[in-house]
Amino acid sequence: MVEKHIQLAENSVEKETTTINLGPTHPATHGIFQNVMEIDGERVIKTEMTVGYIHRAFEKIAERRPYNQVTPLTDRLNYCSAPINNFGWHMTIEKLVGLEVPKRVDYLRVVIMELARIADHLVCNSVIGVDTGALTPFTYVFQWREKIYEIYECICGSRLTTNIGRIGGFERNFTDDAWKKIHDFMDGFPAILKEFEALLTRNRIFMDRCIGAGPISAERALNWSMTGPNLRASGVDYDVRVHSPYSSYNEFDFKIPVGSAGDVYDRYLVRNGEMWESYRIIQQALEKLKGMDSSIFHADAPEFYLPEKAAVYTKMEALIYHFKIVMGEVDLPVGEVYHAVEGGNGEVGYYLVSDGGRTPYRLHFRRPSFIYYQAFNEMVAGGLFSDAVVTLSSINVIAGELDA
């Protein structure tokens, strides 16, 4: 009788499945969240998702912050398209106080929001390429995301967590440099996106990896409250920009790309289609901006919009408003408001309860990633493990948006 030196856990030899951890820190998750997966050979049986690793209590922090100081919190939700979150929050406040912003501000916002959407989708789609073994397209398009970040930088001074804009408009007008960068981007981007599509869309290996991976039907996607490109890939044409237009989106002519199978390939195609549509929207916005008074970049809202420094030093009213805004002493009317914008991943909603004070009484962020990531188990169960990895990158789960 040979003495057993290795003590195996009970039933571990008979167990026919393997439990593995995909995450919390794993190259395939692109963020900090965990998937405890039970696999049988190459097949995924079940996945249990664990989130909360970067929970930062934003909703609680927001309850003590004056309204304009909440904007930096919204940056950190979906940090791939922070400007959309920023403007979404500003529009929520504008809705609550009934503030009309000038048309030019709407169009400028549209330009920035659509650039942000392109940046968001570029990351997601090129990362699907990376996860299927095609690194080259990623390196091509990341240069162009960089150019978008340079545009942000020209306008607001920062790149990733932008804190762009203010309640009522922009903190400063777009400089000539910013316009030059925007036009340069518009000139060069279509060629790059075409090249990107040429590298991936009809690539046999890429298609074989993506078609049929991680599918979800339209019915199930709706039942899971999915929104954004992931829902549209299943064939539902729900887009907040069309259904509840904000920021003058109703004046623009664009299509909503939809898929049919809701698999990785459809999600990829929908995001690519959306980039083309975003490009068209920016073109239209630039066209609309041409005839406008280029000195307007914010609403006349002295209670929310920081006055010019020169005026603060010389005029009493400007000084009072400056002080009130900086100290966060601007009270908002009582009310409950829900405002939604179409973020990179879907409907980003702000549910704000104001009790008339200087801070929100309650602020809830509807984070699309948090909601559709629940469906991950259903999408990958029964499929191959390698499909689960590409599914994860194609639904574009952003850890910041998961945890709030």
Added chain:
Amino acid sequence: MTKEIIQERVGAAFGNEALLWNESFGMLECTIPADQNLAIATFLFQELGFQFLTDLTGVHYPDNTGKELGIITHLHNLKDNFRLRMKAFVPVATPDIHSLTGLFSGADWMERETFDFYGINFVGHPNLKRILNVDEMDYFPMRKEYQMEDPTRMDKDDEMFGR
């Protein structure tokens, strides 16, 4: 789909005296008795096409005795593009309400999050445990009695602004 149709249909099915209708910023709002939330949501789902759960969250009003905790549900009729906010209030001592997970799979994590932060007990939820906070946490941090900062700190005291 108009708000009159919804008010009439829901009122006829559940009795108008129990419901409180309101409209704020273009969104129809209905305060409902807490024990009927599942019945009303099912009615809205089957009869009036509110088949998309946009959002579910909680809110705490400590001074609202007997109705301290609110459960706020945003529903969306995508076909007619109509949004509806449903509010139910439960006492903080017995914060029980029916889970909507049977109707909407997506309610799962939303309810878990609401439980995690407000301690609302969703009866019928298949896996009601904490989601963003650690499992060992023994309080519900979004309730108003938990202040953001240490109230004993003197350097944050500011009489001028009444904070």
